[in-house]
Amino acid sequence: MKKILSATVVICLIFASCKNSKDGNAEMDRFIDDLMSKMTLEEKIGQLNLPTIGFDITGPVLSKDVEQKIEEGLTGGVFNTFTPQAMLKLQEIAITKTRLKIPLLFGYDVIHGHKTIFPIPLGLSASWDTALIRSTARAAALEASADGLNWVFSPMVDIARDPRWGRVSEGAGEDAFLGSAVARAMVEGYQDGCLRKNTSVMACVKHFALYGAAEAGRDYNTVDMSEVKMYNEYLPPYKAAIDAGVGSLMASFNTVNGIPATCNTRLLTDLLRRQWNFKGVVVSDYTAIAELENHGLGNRQEVSALSINAGTDMDMVSEYYLTQLPALVREGKVKESVIDIACRRILEAKYKLGLFDDPYRGVSQERADKEIMSADKLALSKEAAIKSMVLLKNNGVLPLSKDKKILFTGPLADDHRNLIGNWSGAGDSKKSVSLWEALLKERTYMYAKGCNLTDDKTLIDKLNPHDGQIVPDDKTPQELLQEAVKMARSADVVVAVLGEPFGMGGEAASRSNIGLLENQKTLLAELKKTGKPIVLVLMNSRPLTLEWEDKNMDAILETWYSGTMAGEAIKDVLFGNAEPEGRLTITFPRNTGQIPIYYSYLNTGRPDDENQKYTSKYLDCPNTPLYPFGYGLSYTQFEISPVTLSDTTLAENGSLEATVTLTNKGTRRGTETVQLYIRDLTGSISRPVKELKGFEKVTLEPNESRQITFTVTPEILKFYNASLQYTVEQGDFNIYIGNSSATENKTAFTYKP
Numbered sequence: 048m049k050k051i052l053s054a055t056v057v058i059c060l061i062f063a064s065c066k067n068s069k070d071g072n073a074e075m076d077r078f079i080d081d082l083m084s085k086m087t088l089e090e091k092i093g094q095l096n097l098p099t100i101g102f103d104i105t106g107p108v109l110s111k112d113v114e115q116k117i118e119e120g121l122t123g124g125v126f127n128t129f130t131p132q133a134m135l136k137l138q139e140i141a142i143t144k145t146r147l148k149i150p151l152l153f154g155y156d157v158i159h160g161h162k163t164i165f166p167i168p169l170g171l172s173a174s175w176d177t178a179l180i181r182s183t184a185r186a187a188a189l190e191a192s193a194d195g196l197n198w199v200f201s202p203m204v205d206i207a208r209d210p211r212w213g214r215v216s217e218g219a220g221e222d223a224f225l226g227s228a229v230a231r232a233m234v235e236g237y238q239d240g241c242l243r244k245n246t247s248v249m250a251c252v253k254h255f256a257l258y259g260a261a262e263a264g265r266d267y268n269t270v271d272m273s274e275v276k277m278y279n280e281y282l283p284p285y286k287a288a289i290d291a292g293v294g295s296l297m298a299s300f301n302t303v304n305g306i307p308a309t310c311n312t313r314l315l316t317d318l319l320r321r322q323w324n325f326k327g328v329v330v331s332d333y334t335a336i337a338e339l340e341n342h343g344l345g346n347r348q349e350v351s352a353l354s355i356n357a358g359t360d361m362d363m364v365s366e367y368y369l370t371q372l373p374a375l376v377r378e379g380k381v382k383e384s385v386i387d388i389a390c391r392r393i394l395e396a397k398y399k400l401g402l403f404d405d406p407y408r409g410v411s412q413e414r415a416d417k418e419i420m421s422a423d424k425l426a427l428s429k430e431a432a433i434k435s436m437v438l439l440k441n442n443g444v445l446p447l448s449k450d451k452k453i454l455f456t457g458p459l460a461d462d463h464r465n466l467i468g469n470w471s472g473a474g475d476s477k478k479s480v481s482l483w484e485a486l487l488k489e490r491t492y493m494y495a496k497g498c499n500l501t502d503d504k505t506l507i508d509k510l511n512p513h514d515g516q517i518v519p520d521d522k523t524p525q526e527l528l529q530e531a532v533k534m535a536r537s538a539d540v541v542v543a544v545l546g547e548p549f550g551m552g553g554e555a556a557s558r559s560n561i562g563l564l565e566n567q568k569t570l571l572a573e574l575k576k577t578g579k580p581i582v583l584v585l586m587n588s589r590p591l592t593l594e595w596e597d598k599n600m601d602a603i604l605e606t607w608y609s610g611t612m613a614g615e616a617i618k619d620v621l622f623g624n625a626e627p628e629g630r631l632t633i634t635f636p637r638n639t640g641q642i643p644i645y646y647s648y649l650n651t652g653r654p655d656d657e658n659q660k661y662t663s664k665y666l667d668c669p670n671t672p673l674y675p676f677g678y679g680l681s682y683t684q685f686e687i688s689p690v691t692l693s694d695t696t697l698a699e700n701g702s703l704e705a706t707v708t709l710t711n712k713g714t715r716r717g718t719e720t721v722q723l724y725i726r727d728l729t730g731s732i733s734r735p736v737k738e739l740k741g742f743e744k745v746t747l748e749p750n751e752s753r754q755i756t757f758t759v760t761p762e763i764l765k766f767y768n769a770s771l772q773y774t775v776e777q778g779d780f781n782i783y784i785g786n787s788s789a790t791e792n793k794t795a796f797t798y799k800p
């Protein structure tokens with residue numbers, strides 16, 4: 048164990064370690080060699096053990112006797128606990144009572160903010176604002192590190208194209224290019240370029256790999272995918288996080304082509320370590336090593352050997368490593384050198400975090416009080432909420448005029464808990480501002496609850512035992528409905544705030560039908576009969592099927608679960624003090640039968656043609672989605688000119704400039720997200736009809752125009768071919784610039800190397 052070093056030496060070490068220089072690495076290697084030479088096999092295996100302790104249960108079992116295990120040197124870290132007191136207490140046990148005084152990692156699911164909650168990741172991605180996303184991760188790191196944490200299980204970068212899967216809420220949607228940009232921004236925000244800083248936390252990219260492609264959208268389910276699809280469409284965001292220096296990675300629960308990720312050598316060793324050169328820690332998901340028995344991979348001993356040999360360094364909660372590995376090594380079924388490699392990676396993470404010099408990382412109650420929910424973080428939360436909201440429809444009723452008689456209705460209009468959404472572990476929903484509270488700060492409006500979140504008893508019985516917090520009103524559903532309808536008759540405009548209870552999103556929350564809940568639909572249908580204009584404000588964690596609502600509502604504002612400041616943010620957008628800037632990062636289908644539906648599909652040999660029977664289409668609905676990827680309206684109107692190119696031929700080391708003029712044709716200031724897509728018209732494999740390759744957010748005053756230029760290089764035309772070579776092929780390409788993936792604003796060029 049190193050002594051606390053003098054200030055100058057610490058500064059030098061910080062410099063060396065953060066620059067990741069050769070000297071820094073050599074110093075780290077020497078330190079860890081020395082430490083490991085003193086460790087027993089049991090102590091090394093202890094480092095591979097990650098039990099859960101404390102306030103939160105995020106899986107089916109809870110670890111036992113954790114404090115005792117810490118004292119015996121049988122844990123490398125813990126998770127699900129925070130606060131300065133909890134961390135200081137447990138770290139002190141590790142530092143003062145264990146033989147080798149190895150400090151602990153403290154992990155937690157900080158997913159969209161720690162205590163100040165930002166919009167759910169799917170919502171945040173809809174901002175298409177990577178600087179903003181980086182700032183939210185930075186703010187989360189400042190709070191989490193002050194609250195005793197040094198490791199966050201984020202970002203989740205699983206590409207998700209099946210909105211039945213509850214976990215679409217945790218990622219950046221369906222697209223690899225955007226997903227990669229978000230992954231980078233999150234890692235940069237958490238780690239701040241230097242893990243050693245007391246204000247940085249180690250990020251953990253998850254869930255490797257392809258968890259978002261679970262069959263039928265059912266959580267934890269099987270994934271089967273061609274390698275070409277995997278490499279081109281699903282793997283890039285994990286790789287982007289690794290290239291951004293992410294310190295750790297979590298293996299996913301699912302099988303990939305028959306082999307569970309937790310013991311998948313091709314993924315965890317061949318791809319991750321050999322091809323991508325990842326040097327950080329690989330942790331299993333919650334009890335995933337034990338679950339390999341259910342996957343049919345063998346008994347305790349066998350699955351433990353399979354996992355460690357495949358490259359899972361740390362065992363989250365199963366305690367199979369702790370109980371099985373000593374005998375496996377003694378029996379020669381697992382080499383001690385394999386344990387050494389895993390142990391070294393964990394010790395390296397601790398070293399890089401500076402834990403051997405300062406295991407407590409300057410944590411104190413004072414620091415926590417200063418950082419947590421500070422005014423700047425609340426302001427950022429409000430900004431992020433506003434920028435994430437997507438205006439799906441508007442016939443002119445929005446923004447609202449304060450002079451109108453407005454009825455606010457719906458169970459989410461005055462709600463706290465749902466605003467911060469799922470995976471908001473440390474967030475305190477009592478501190479969130481409901482829309483109704485925000486409104487009342489200025490003046491009062493008409494209010495009627497209208498309905499419960501749901502009247503479906505089976506659903507309530509499933510959600511409430513897991514903190515669902517669905518409390519039916521004292522009034523009967525009929526009374527609630529009649530009250531709202533009666534008030535609507537005397538209003539000029541109705542704002543209905545509806546959506547999913549937060550427990551319907553996140554882990555283990557798949558749905559087979561993704562419409563609004565029946566009782567909420569009834570409320571809308573009855574309100575519609577009053578003939579009053581209706582604004583539907585949605586809070587939900589996934590795309591919903593909204594065909595009826597799209598036809599019958601006057602405006603629809605998607606707010607996701609937008610966090611601590613949701614109420615203030617929604618108020619500002621409804622009344623036009625702010626613009627809804629969000630653009631969808633996941634396709635909204637017309638109905639559940641269209642799933643999976645995404646913009647970058649491959650053409651079939653018989654593309655959709657209404658006049659031909661034998662073409663690829665449905666008999667009962669169009670192929671197109673209700674709202675496409677990239678879509679979202681503004682309060683102003685933008686026009687995008689035809690695309691011009693600096694040349695129609697692109698050479699091997701050359702570049703082209705693709706330009707459009709964006710004009711604000713409306714009467715309000717607004718922000719548009721200009722999107723660049725390409726289509727590779729002929730290739731050695733079938734290529735997507737469109738692929739996002741660039742985007743830029745632009746704010747313009749009324750009548751203002753701006754030229755937007757994207758640089759096209761051969762690099763952005765590359766893809767993995769059938770032999771998995773990353774290559775660009777000669778031929779013709781379409782280039783599209785527009786404000787959604789449905790744009791037909793295009794021109795063409797040829798790539799001639």
Ligand code: NOJ
Nearest residue numbers: 105106156200332333554
């Ligand atoms: C299970 C989830 O899949 C994962 O995302 C999370 O980080 C762990 N539990 C820890 O809570």
